[in-house]
Amino acid sequence: EAGVAQSPRYKIIEKRQSVAFWCNPISGHATLYWYQQILGQGPKLLIQFQNNGVVDDSQLPKDRFSAERLKGVDSTLKIQPAKLEDSAVYLCASSSLRSPETQYFGPGTRLLVL
Amino acid sequence: AQSVTQLGSHVSVSEGALVLLRCNYSSSVPPYLFWYVQYPNQGLQLLLKYTSAATLVKGINGFEAEFKKSETSFHLTKPSAHMSDAAEYFCAVSEEFQEYGNKLVFGAGTILRVKS
Numbered sequence: 001e002a003g004v005a006q007s008p009r010y011k012i013i014e015k016r017q018s019v020a021f022w023c024n025p026i027s028g029h030a031t032l033y034w035y036q037q038i039l040g041q042g043p044k045l046l047i048q049f050q051n052n053g054v055v056d057d058s059q060l061p062k063d064r065f066s067a068e069r070l071k072g073v074d075s076t077l078k079i080q081p082a083k084l085e086d087s088a089v090y091l092c093a094s095s096s097l098r099s100p101e102t103q104y105f106g107p108g109t110r111l112l113v114l
Numbered sequence: 115a116q117s118v119t120q121l122g123s124h125v126s127v128s129e130g131a132l133v134l135l136r137c138n139y140s141s142s143v144p145p146y147l148f149w150y151v152q153y154p155n156q157g158l159q160l161l162l163k164y165t166s167a168a169t170l171v172k173g174i175n176g177f178e179a180e181f182k183k184s185e186t187s188f189h190l191t192k193p194s195a196h197m198s199d200a201a202e203y204f205c206a207v208s209e210e211f212q213e214y215g216n217k218l219v220f221g222a223g224t225i226l227r228v229k230s
Binding site: 004030031033040041042043044045048050055056091093095100101102103104105106107108110 | 118123145146150155157158159163208215216217218221222
């Protein structure tokens with residue numbers, strides 16, 4: 001069974017530029033999560049989808065971050081415009097309805113904003 | 115809201131020695147507790163999870179953790195450290211049970227160093 005896929009793995013941009021990250025969850029997993037992991041900290045949930053609907057986006061900075069999960073499979077997280085403090089690893093995870101408590105993580109996208 | 119405290123941002127042990135990584139959660143009992151491991155430039159891998167079935171939970175790679183309600187703790191142990199155990203370890207709790215998936219709250223992580 002293929003794991004959670006993410007791309008790109010690394011991205012360097014200038015502040016005020018825009019960037020997008022892509023995630024493909026494990027096949028059949030209804031729930032998809034985006035986490036932000038700042039250096040030296042644990043991951044923090046940004047947004048949670050069930051199928052193509054948003055369950056929780058309470059910690060998503062909506063003035064600059066957006067996310068979508070069209071068709072309930074792949075998801076894209078966008079930052080526009082980026083700030084220096086957005087430098088972090090962005091992790092995507094997914095879970096199944098059969099075992100909703102267990103999340104499987106992708107390798108992450110490491111973003112550096114200069 | 116749940117919170118997680120991991121005591122010690124860095125732990126150093128000799129190869130073959132006991133590994134003990136500490137985790138305390140906030141006072142209300144969470145439905146689930148987890149330990150994840152993260153190797154450099156990789157995502158998080160699940161080591162083990164507590165789901166109230168048993169207080170002593172065994173995971174992969176010889177790790178285990180014990181849930182102690184009276185101490186609000188879920189410490190991770192391994193009897194004998196191996197060089198390949200060097201990584202960062204995260205304790206996490208779920209906010210509440212939801213049938214479609216649970217928000218995880220993570221601790222700040224503990225970097226384990228294994229000396230030869």
